[in-house]
Amino acid sequence: MVSDSIERVAIVGGTHGNELTGVHLVKKFERFPQLLHRESFECVTLLANPQAVVANRRYIDRDLNRSFDNADLANLATGYEARRAQEIVLELANVDLIIDLHSSTAQMGLTILPSSRHPFNLKMAAYLSTLHPDVRICYGIRCNADDPMLRSLSPLGCTIEVGAIAQGVLNADLLIKTEMLVQAILNYVEAMNQGKPLPVPSSVTGYQAIGSVDYPRDATGELTAMIHPQLQFRDYQPLHPGDPMFLTFTGATIPYQGAATVFPIFINEAAYYEKGIAMTFTDRQELIVDS
Amino acid sequence: MVSDSIERVAIVGGTHGNELTGVHLVKKFERFPQLLHRESFECVTLLANPQAVVANRRYIDRDLNRSFDNADLANLATGYEARRAQEIVLELANVDLIIDLHSSTAQMGLTILPSSRHPFNLKMAAYLSTLHPDVRICYGIRCNADDPMLRSLSPLGCTIEVGAIAQGVLNADLLIKTEMLVQAILNYVEAMNQGKPLPVPSSVTGYQAIGSVDYPRDATGELTAMIHPQLQFRDYQPLHPGDPMFLTFTGATIPYQGAATVFPIFINEAAYYEKGIAMTFTDRQELIVDS
Numbered sequence: 001m002v003s004d005s006i007e008r009v010a011i012v013g014g015t016h017g018n019e020l021t022g023v024h025l026v027k028k029f030e031r032f033p034q035l036l037h038r039e040s041f042e043c044v045t046l047l048a049n050p051q052a053v054v055a056n057r058r059y060i061d062r063d064l065n066r067s068f069d070n071a072d073l074a075n076l077a078t079g080y081e082a083r084r085a086q087e088i089v090l091e092l093a094n095v096d097l098i099i100d101l102h103s104s105t106a107q108m109g110l111t112i113l114p115s116s117r118h119p120f121n122l123k124m125a126a127y128l129s130t131l132h133p134d135v136r137i138c139y140g141i142r143c144n145a146d147d148p149m150l151r152s153l154s155p156l157g158c159t160i161e162v163g164a165i166a167q168g169v170l171n172a173d174l175l176i177k178t179e180m181l182v183q184a185i186l187n188y189v190e191a192m193n194q195g196k197p198l199p200v201p202s203s204v205t206g207y208q209a210i211g212s213v214d215y216p217r218d219a220t221g222e223l224t225a226m227i228h229p230q231l232q233f234r235d236y237q238p239l240h241p242g243d244p245m246f247l248t249f250t251g252a253t254i255p256y257q258g259a260a261t262v263f264p265i266f267i268n269e270a271a272y273y274e275k276g277i278a279m280t281f282t283d284r285q286e287l288i289v290d291s
Numbered sequence: 292m293v294s295d296s297i298e299r300v301a302i303v304g305g306t307h308g309n310e311l312t313g314v315h316l317v318k319k320f321e322r323f324p325q326l327l328h329r330e331s332f333e334c335v336t337l338l339a340n341p342q343a344v345v346a347n348r349r350y351i352d353r354d355l356n357r358s359f360d361n362a363d364l365a366n367l368a369t370g371y372e373a374r375r376a377q378e379i380v381l382e383l384a385n386v387d388l389i390i391d392l393h394s395s396t397a398q399m400g401l402t403i404l405p406s407s408r409h410p411f412n413l414k415m416a417a418y419l420s421t422l423h424p425d426v427r428i429c430y431g432i433r434c435n436a437d438d439p440m441l442r443s444l445s446p447l448g449c450t451i452e453v454g455a456i457a458q459g460v461l462n463a464d465l466l467i468k469t470e471m472l473v474q475a476i477l478n479y480v481e482a483m484n485q486g487k488p489l490p491v492p493s494s495v496t497g498y499q500a501i502g503s504v505d506y507p508r509d510a511t512g513e514l515t516a517m518i519h520p521q522l523q524f525r526d527y528q529p530l531h532p533g534d535p536m537f538l539t540f541t542g543a544t545i546p547y548q549g550a551a552t553v554f555p556i557f558i559n560e561a562a563y564y565e566k567g568i569a570m571t572f573t574d575r576q577e578l579i580v581d582s
Contacts, residue, residue: 024514028540056565057348105457166396166457168561172517172538223315226463247463249319270459274347 005193006156008042010095011182015065015102015150016271017052018167021175022101025182038186040193044095048088048150051080056168058271065100069148089153097156099185100149101178103171104163105270106279107233109134110177113159115151119290121158123197126204126289127188128181135181136236138207138265138282158185164233167270200289207236207263207282214276216246216254224248227268227278235265239281246278296484297447299333301386302473306356306393306441307562308343309458312466313392316473329477331484335386339379339441342371347459349562356391360439380444388447390476391440392469394462395454396561397570398524400425401468404450406442410581412449414488417495417580418479419472426472427527429498429556429573449476455524458561491580498527498554498573505567507537507545515539518559518569526556530572537569 013022036043061079114121225246304313327334352370405412
């Protein structure tokens with residue numbers, strides 16, 4: 001961003017190859033570029049991990065969306081995603097705002113994950129939250145420029161994480177809602193660029209990630225329990241001390257043993273089994289939006 | 292089956308490596324073999340595609356569950372699943388009844404897919420249908436010994452197809468229900484072996500597959516439409532002529548244009564995009580159960 005105005009926006013899909021919502025929205029935008037046309041800025045699209053898209057897998061060699069920290073980029077790391085990350089850094093070098101389109105097997109609704117704590121992002125997310133009751137604003141544990149995700153290549157923008165959607169599946173309803181959010185972001189940027197910012201609420205509910213919890217496992221790393229049926233698909237709902245959290249394969253309930261009520265998200269996300277994450281706890285907060 | 296009694300039952304999981312319900316049930320049964328103990332027959336377990344389980348993918352080189360026809364097995368086909376199929380034929384040679392545990396991203400409930408039209412299978416499925424309202428009995432298009440699926444290695448038995456579950460995810464509720472069905476099958480066999488067959492209804496609703504439909508695609512094979520939101524997760528519900536079936540990426544509804552009402556299943560199954568199957572039409576029938 002060379003001035004106060006945003007000159008170039010990137011819409012990214014297929015950072016994970018089996019998250020088809022973003023893949024097909026990017027393909028649609030590439031086929032109908034007029035959908036992205038605005039007077040005051042340019043829009044570019046990027047299919048971030050085309051080999052993984054073809055393979056219908058999250059990634060080929062490693063998770064592309066964990067390949068953008070300085071150490072990764074500085075090293076001549078081997079493997080397909082390491083090379084793609086270096087290429088993408090160059091491709092998006094002149095972009096002021098990045099929208100990265102994802103989906104989750106968890107009941108994430110229409111989650112906005114701002115790329116940084118820049119006040120612009122919160123205002124934009126607060127605007128989006130007025131458009132649909134399923135929009136929720138979530139800040140990651142390390143929500144700053146060192147976060148090795150694709151969205152971190154620009155301080156402005158967000159990841160849109162919709163769900164629940166199985167990997168390798170298109171859900172029409174959630175694709176339409178994702179497209180609505182992309183259009184709303186472009187409208188928001190256009191209005192701001194033209195000095196007529198869209199109205200935003202003075203405060204908004206946000207969810208601050210505070211830590212993640214793995215599945216119970218045995219000494220060899222094998223799962224010994226599953227997400228409890230009473231917690232499945234209950235993302236963003238309060239989990240109180242003593243509430244059922246896991247169910248062992250032998251039928252025992254493991255309760256949540258923390259002292260404070262938390263709001264779990266990414267509950268039973270397929271891609272996080274290998275990362276050792278059964279869910280991420282968040283703290284619900286009322287956020288003041290600078291006018 | 293050397294006589295009228297069933298002497299050996301196989302419980303198979305992980306035929307598809309990312310269908311975790313069967314994988315973890317087989318692991319549970321291997322850890323607690325007493326759960327499978329019955330007086331009148333032996334139970335064996337099999338994790339059919341262990342490399343795919345480790346990779347958390349449906350398959351490594353090709354779909355194992357399409358690798359059991361005579362041509363596949365006669366040839367010294369190359370690739371991991373071709374070798375596994377040949378090994379599994381030997382491992383299951385003395386088995387009288389096979390239960391193959393699967394899951395689907397479609398709303399399949401607790402579907403029983405009998406291994407053949409043997410009257411025993413229908414009676415057993417009819418018994419299972421009394422245990423839970425989500426149990427449905429479905430016969431494939433080619434439900435006979437030439438069907439190149441693992442279940443075809445024995446005329447007795449079935450596939451249990453539960454859903455909706457995302458690939459790579461454990462759903463505790465559906466795992467518990469799958470385990471209930473496995474136990475019920477073992478109880479049914481035990482009672483039959485002991486000459487005290489469990490009561491079955493005299494007729495039962497069945498679904499006969501009559502054909503499959505691909506997604507609308509362009510000349511290059513790219514999808515041009517998705518399952519219509521009004522059809523998503525509506526497996527086993529009637530689809531009437533003129534009902535919405537697909538929604539194009541540009542927002543046009545494509546209706547079902549057949550002349551007769553059908554009952555689609557496997558709607559939006561992730562693994563079937565590559566097979567050119569958006570859903571399978573079935574015909575609902577009342578089946579007479581021989582007493």
